[in-house]
Every structure is written in C-alpha cells, then in structure tokens.
Amino acid sequence: MSTVRNTARADAPAETRPAAPGTLATITLVAGREISTRLRSRSFIISTAILMLVVLGSVVVGGLISQNAEAPKVAVVGSAAGVVAGTPGLTAIDAADRDAGERMLRASEVSAVVVSSGAGSDPVGVTVIGLDSAPREVINALSLRPTVEILEPASQDGALIYFVALGFGLVFLMSALTFGQTIALSVVEEKQTRIVEILMSTIPVRTLLAGKVIGNSIMAFGQIVAIGALAVIGMVATGQRVLLGSIGAPIVWFIVFFAIGFVLLAALFAASAALVSRAEDVGAVISPVTMLVMIPYFLVIFFNDNETVLTIMSYVPFSAPVGMPMRVFLGTAQWWEPLLSLAILVATTVIVLGFAARIYSNSLLRTGARVTLTEALKG
Template sequence: MTTQTPTRERTGAGGRRPMSFGAASLLVAEREITTQVRSKSFLISTAITLVIVLGGIIVSSLIGGGPQDDTRVAVVAGTADAVSSVEGIEAVPADDAAAAEELVRSGDVAAALVPDAESELGFTVVALTEAPADVLSALSVTPPVELLEETATNDGIRYLVSLAFGLVFMMSAIGSGSMIAQNTVQEKQTRIVEILLSAVPARALLAGKVLGNSVVAVGQTAAIGAVAALGLVLTGQNELLDLLSAPLVWFVVFFLVGFVLVAAIFAAGASLVSRQEDIGSVMMPAMMLVMIPYFVVVFLNDNPVAMTIASYVPFSAPVAMPVRLFLGEAAWWEPLLSLAVLVVTTLGVVAVAARIYTGSLLRTGPRVSVRAALGRD
C-alpha cells in the first residue's frame, strides 16, 4: 500500500505565498498614487495649474476680443443702400444731411454718409475730428482673393496649440519624473528599499512606480483638458473646441505611452545614485530629452519638414503628432505609424531601464555606472 505525500506550495518569508508580479506592481502603484494625491504640494500645484489654464483662456479671449459691436453710421434716404449689405456697419436713419451731422456731433454715431453729387461714389463720409478708419475700411472695395494653399488655422492659433500641448507634456513629464527620482533616491538613502525588496521584486517595484505615476499624470492631463474645454465653451470658442477634439484624444494616447518612456528613464537614472545631492547629475540627460523636443515643436511649428521629423522621434512625437493632426498636415496613417514607433521604443527602453534599476537599486555609496548596473563590469 502506497501513500502520497502532499506537495507543499512554495512560500515566501513568514510562510506566506509569494506575491505575483502583477499583484506586486499594482500594490506599489496604489502606494504611489495614494502618496501623490494626499500630498498638499501636489493638490495645490494642480489647483493652481487648472486656475491658470481656465484664466488664461478667458483672459486671452477678452484681450483678443469677442464679437465686436457694429459701428453706427448715420444715413439718409440717398445713402442707405451704400451700407445695407456691409458687415460691421449699423445704419442709423436720419431725416436729412443736417440731422445726420447732428448725430455725429452728439456722439450717437461714429460717422455719417451724406449725398455728394461731386463724389464718384455719390456720397461723402462725415466725421467729427478724424477719419473713421473702421468705416472707411468697411466701405472700401476689396477684390476677391483666391488662395492656392489655404491653411486651416492662422499663425497665432498654431503657436498657441503647439505651446499648450508642449507645456502640458513637458511639465507633467518633468514633474512626475522628478517625483519618481526623488522617491527612488530617498528609499535608497533611508534603506527602505531593502524592506520593499523583501516583499516585492525589483522589477515589480519599478513597474508599480511607473504605472502609479502614469495614472496620476494622465489624470492631471485629463483634468487640464476638461478645464480647457470648459474655458472654450464659456468664451464661445466652440469652433476651436471642435477642431481640438480628435487631436486631444490622440494627445492622451501618445502622452500615456510617452510618459511611460520618460518615467522609466527617470527611475533608472535615479537608481544609480544614493544621495539627494546627486540627483541633478543623473536627471539632466532625461530632462534634456523632454525639453529639447518641446522647444523644437514650439519654435519650429511652422516648419512642415521639422514637424514631420519630430512627429516620428519618440520623445517629441507625443506633442508633434497631435499638433500636426490639429493643423490637418498629417495623413490618416501617420499617427498609427508614429504610435507604433513610440511603443516599440518604449518597450526597448523599459527593458533596459529594468536591468539598470535591478542591478543598481541595492548598491549604495558612490554613483553606480550604467555599465556596472547592466552587469558588464
């Protein structure tokens, strides 16, 4: 008679079952999210950002000027037809030329059109102290213009949209990336990381940090987008909002993948040092990778060649491609190809970052070289 000895499941420290990679990553992500959203500095900075976005849209709308009131011009029976179909001119009937001039003197109208038999147009513009430029401009005859390459947006809107997309990505990437770096170094410096690694694998710790901060960054971006949409609605810029709808969706998609790329670099770089004073030296390359594409997109947004190249460079694609989509300069397949390039690059960078992070996380003292972290020394 034979008996079967039951096999015992492998257990971790304290006799507990080891946590799976996914569960460990989610646990670390939850910790990162909770820590950030409970931080007063995070809440205050987010609130200030949202107020600035909303206020900026409202103020720019007021400065730019909404729909302007029509210019009031006095007319008599013989001159009413001259402004009946002119945009920007409100005709104010007067009994005769003398009554029209009296309306000008009283300030009720900006100018008056009175009959003049000697004028080629058949009337004369009467004003009080100076020639009314807006009235003369509205009355002038402009020949029709045919544009061979008509652009959908003017230069001002092009620059503002490029600036907005660039600022949101750069500020979110650098802000959250710096938070990842500071937390990583602090955990090494206080040796808390040794306790964390006794519960979760190093790769799960990295994955959780990137995932948690990505969720926070995307949440911030979504909040900024919602406030911006509210500002456009409140200021009556519904047409601009319609043009931005599809590019905003693409921006969120590109932002999510691009942020994972940047976050992995920040985390891997921070794991190479053990003191807060040394963060700047390892973070500068990552910051430059984010800032240089931002300046390229903002200052070269009117250069089609530069924007096309930037839309396929992984670090600038999250900004350049949505801007090109907004301007109508990208074919339907281009964002798909650009996103594929970004995803492949992100997977490669994350794989290398994971090796660096795992190989240097428990090393304290002097700065660890990338070669040593990769185990090539």
C-alpha cells in the same frame, strides 16, 4: 533553579504562512502607494491647481478677446458697399477697384475685400476676398454665406497656431517634469534610507519598478485628462465651438501619445535615479532625461509652422506626443501617420523598459559612489 519547559508537541503542525501576493497584486499595491503619496502631497495639489487655472484662464481670456474685438474693417468695391453698409459688425472702407482693395488687404489695412460677384445664382451677390485664410468674422457677419476667394491659402491662423503649440508644449513639459522628478526623488530616498532593502526582501525589483512607473503614469494621465476636459468645458462655455471643432481631435491624440510616452520617460527617470545614493546627486544624473523633455517644448515653440521640423518631431518617440498632435491640428498629417508614429512609440517604450529595468535592478542595492551606466548594464 527553575527551568522553562517547552510544552509544544514535536509532532504539532507548523504554522501556516499566508501565501505571497502575486505579481499583479504586488504591482497594484506599489502603484496604489505611489498614488496615495502623491495625493497627500500639498505641493502636487498646488502645482496641479495652478496649471489647471492657467489653462482655464487662457481659454476664458481668449474667448473674451474674441468677443470684445473691434469690428473688422473691410474694403468694399462698387455695389458691394450697399451690402456691407447694411451689415452690423463690419466697418466699410471704400476702394476704387478690386486691385486697390487687394493692396489694402496685403498692407493689413483691412481684414478682407468685398466685391460684387456678378453671379445671379449667388444668394448674397458679393465675393469676400481673404489674404491667407477665410475671414470668418466677415463671413459670419453677413446674413448669408458669400463666395470666398483666398489669395495666399494657409491652413490655420498664425496666432492660433502659436497658442496651440504653446499649450501642448507647456502641458507636456510641466506634467513630464513634475512626475518624472517625483519618481527620481522617490527612488533615491528609498535607496538612501535603505528602505529599498526591506522592500526587495519581499518584492521583486522589477515588480517594484513596474509599480512606481504605473502609479505615477496613472497620476500624470489623470492630470492630462483633467486639463483637456477643463479646456473643452471652457471653450464650450465661452462660445468657442468653432475652435473646439478644430482642436478636439488633436487634444485626443495628445492624451493618447502622452499616456504611452510618459511610461517611457518614467522608466528612464527611475533608472537614472537608481545610479546614485544621495538626493543631492539626482539633478545631475537625470539631466539627460530632463533635456529629452525640454527639447520638444522649445522646438514646438520656435518651429510650430515648420512642416519639416514637425514631421521629424512626430516620428521621434520623445517628441511625438507634441509633434504629431500639432500636425493633426494643422491638417498636414495623413490619416495613417498618427497610427504609425504611435506604433513606433510603443515599440520604443518596450525596448527602453527592458534596458531601464536592467539598470534599475543592478544599481538599486549599490550604495556609495555613483554607479556608471556600463556597470549598471553589465550587472
């Protein structure tokens, strides 16, 4: 009977194992895996393309509508009729006096009232009267800038406020839900297939969570930046530079607030999903986080001109990414308010990350019945 002899020397040096990667390298590895997975997802590419086309289409349509709008009607009083008559792009309607013209303006029969200013120093010789804002079309149609009076001052046009609010709310809702639900499904899939047991044998659980949150946050941030850049390019290409001047700063603040706010939401999505072991249960367990994403959207749509509601939204961490940019656009926020709101958001995100990491760590290896929030916090 033959035997196999071990020819290795007892005093031979043990095989040197490669050093384990550091925490930063591991987080980078997990984040890179999340990013590459999303980029290979056909559904992600299609949804992103559709969202960007909707944004670009709305900007282009808005520009075409503004260019093809009919000539604004203006009520003219006395000698002002001669100035308006020689101005292309305006339709003059005679008014008996200034009071009659203002009645027509309040009844929305005309866009503005043009009266003789009677001031020798006025280069145009007329005064343009608007209802709640300066009638830009009328002012731009005149060869020189006249004196402007506002009967009932308002910060922005009502239709423009609505569309800006719709844009911020819709982009926030779509991006947060898309990437948040992706994180949740990824966590449950790894837990259901027990891949997480293999991962946790080599990767600390908090490092795994950090990589998932950072990877998806980078993707969400990149999507928001691309949408913002596309909107700016669209406004420049369609000649809407005046609108760009008023909405440029709000877009920048929206990107900054979203970048931090999504980290908070991503941690909550991941922690919530770790409580269950089946993909069928994900919808129920992440529904509270989904509500936190949907509430700001509906608030900004229905209360986009309510200063009280917007002020509260701008200081609540979950709605600040929508509320504060809207107040910056409306010009109702002091210079220090976005900085204070951002500080509150950062502090809240740090606290939530701590709780989310604890829930995630205590629930990830527990299969079967749903883990309650109390059990997850206690460990």
